[in-house]
Amino acid sequence: KAGVTQTPRYLIKTRGQQVTLSCSPISGHRSVSWYQQTPGQGLQFLFEYFSETQRNKGNFPGRFSGRQFSNSRSEMNVSTLELGDSALYLCASSANNEQFFGPGTRLTVL
Amino acid sequence: KNEVEQSPQNLTAQEGEFITINCSYSVGISALHWLQQHPGGGIVSLFMLSSGKKKHGRLIATINIQEKHSSLHITASHPRDSAVYICAALNYGGSQGNLIFGKGTKLSVKP
Numbered sequence: 001k002a003g004v005t006q007t008p009r010y011l012i013k014t015r016g017q018q019v020t021l022s023c024s025p026i027s028g029h030r031s032v033s034w035y036q037q038t039p040g041q042g043l044q045f046l047f048e049y050f051s052e053t054q055r056n057k058g059n060f061p062g063r064f065s066g067r068q069f070s071n072s073r074s075e076m077n078v079s080t081l082e083l084g085d086s087a088l089y090l091c092a093s094s095a096n097n098e099q100f101f102g103p104g105t106r107l108t109v110l
Numbered sequence: 111k112n113e114v115e116q117s118p119q120n121l122t123a124q125e126g127e128f129i130t131i132n133c134s135y136s137v138g139i140s141a142l143h144w145l146q147q148h149p150g151g152g153i154v155s156l157f158m159l160s161s162g163k164k165k166h167g168r169l170i171a172t173i174n175i176q177e178k179h180s181s182l183h184i185t186a187s188h189p190r191d192s193a194v195y196i197c198a199a200l201n202y203g204g205s206q207g208n209l210i211f212g213k214g215t216k217l218s219v220k221p
Contacts (some may be wrong), residue, residue: 032208037151042214043196048207056208088151095142097206101153 002027004093004102012108018079021105025072025093029100031055032074034066037088037104046089049074081109113137114199114210122203123219131215133197136178141200143209144171144182148193156182156195187219 002056005024012026013019034046045058049068066076072093086109092099114135123129126213133142144156157164157171164171168187173180184191194216198209 031206033209035209043209043211044197045208045210048205050205055205058208090151090153092153092207094206097200098158099143099145099207099209101145101155101156102150104153106151 003109004091004100006089006102006105008105009103010017010106010108012110013081014110015081015083017081017103018077019081019107020075020077021091021092021107023093023102024076025074025091026100029093029095030072031094032068032108033092033094033099034074034076035090035092038084038086038089043090046076057069078107083109085109096110112213113210114197114212116195116197116215118215119213121213121215121217122189125188125219125221127187128220129183129191129217129219131197131217133180133182133193133212134178135180135197135199135210137199137210137217138202139175139178139199140202140204142173142180143198143200144180145196146193146195147214147219171189184217189219189221192218 031050033048048056068074088103088104092101142158159173170183194214197212198216
């Protein structure tokens with residue numbers, strides 16, 4: 001089975017722009033979660049989707065949003081980018097409480 | 111105080127040494143994950159525990175629910191074990207992706 005894939009792997013944006021990141025889960029997995037990793041805060045939960053519904057949301061501003069499609073692929077969007085949004089964004093698909101992480105998208109905001 | 115605390119933050123060992131990384135949590139959990147992250151960012155899930163002990167090769171993970179404490183042990187450590195090890199708690203009643211992470215333990219194993 002193919003693993004979790006994320007695109008793009010690297011991204012450079014400027015402040016004020018918006019960005020969309022994509023995550024394709026392992027085939028058959030219906031749960032996709034997104035995480036942000038920064039040197040200061042470490043890993044933090046952003047949100048989780050299951051069968052196209054947001055099941056949980058972490059403590060992030062409304063500029064961070066996401067969605068899930070009927071094929072379980074998920075996207076997250078960050079609007080009005082700030083310097084502090086520079087981070088590694090990871091998604092994970094899960095089944096039976098086991099998490100399978102993608103390689104991440106490294107976002108740099110200039 | 112963080113809800114999930116790891117110790118030590120950094121650990122340097124000689125090849126062959128026995129290594130222990132500790133994780134304490136203050137929330138009620140339904141499971142605890144141990145994750146491994148190599149330079150470059152990729153994360154691999156090593157264990158998911160809700161009670162007792164699990165073993166995979168040279169890695170052993172234990173959890174004591176009453177004491178809210180988990181440990182990850184590496185026997186006969188090897189330079190390829192050098193990575194950041196992260197514990198993550200799944201809140202009791204929470205959905206499976208809603209994890210609370212420790213800050214990680216950076217392990218360096220010298221040959």
